[in-house]
Amino acid sequence: MDTKRLSSSLEEALSTQMNVELSQSHTYLSYGIWATDKGYGGIGNFLFRHSLEERNHAIKFMQYILNRGGKPTVTALGAPAPDPQSLQNCFNQVFKHEVDNTEKIYNLVNMAMEEKDWATWNFLQWFVKEQIEEETLAMDLIDKLKIAGGDRATDESLFNLDKDLGAAEDDAELARNATSENP
Structure with missing residues (x-):
């Protein structure tokens, strides 16, 4: 008896997204290494934690595919983008990565809706x-x-920003704590 509860197209698309999340993790890891190497250990730590979060997102996709009777496919990761040129460039790239990922998630939602896979x-x-x-x-x-001064930030304001981000709790608690009982 076939127990697979995903279409082949959704199984493939979800596997692709799992690998996107792994690639994002890889990228944030490389950004964290870059920041730490530049002396921004707090920002590096923040990015390392974000890397782990992205990996956990990949695991969430993997588990869902398995739970629906599918088999996720792990693909090779490409090299991350080149090191940022500045903190401003780094943070702009983080935003761009997230916006691109949002579009990918929306495409998956549309696919699920079209297939009536509720x-x-x-x-x-x-x-x-x-x-x-x-x-x-x-x-x-x-x-x-x-606020710290952008490209003209003082050493003191960058020091404080680095310290604050290194100590910052992850703000995105809502989705992270969601359950089927408490969405």
Whole structure:
């Protein structure tokens, strides 16, 4: 008896997104290494934590595919983008990555809706909420750097920004704590 509860096209698309999340994790890891190497250990730590979060998103996709009787496919990761040229460039890239990822999630939601796969549509709502939080977090990074002075920030303001981001709790609690009972 066939127990697979995903169409082949959705199984493939969800596997692709799992690999996108792994690639995002890889990118944030490389940004964290770059920031730490530049002396921004707090920002590096923040980006390392974000890398782990992206990996956890990949695991969420993997588990869902397996739970629906599918088999996720892991693909090779490409090299991350080149190192940022500045903190401003780094934070702008973080925002761009999140916006691109949001579009990918929306495409999956549309696919699930077109296929009337309501279980997958429901599963993806967690990621819709998460992407709102991810984009907001990225915009906050850009805003904090602007407040610190942007490209003309003083050493003291960058020191404080680095310290604050290193100690910051993850703000995106809503989706991270969501359950089927408490979406």
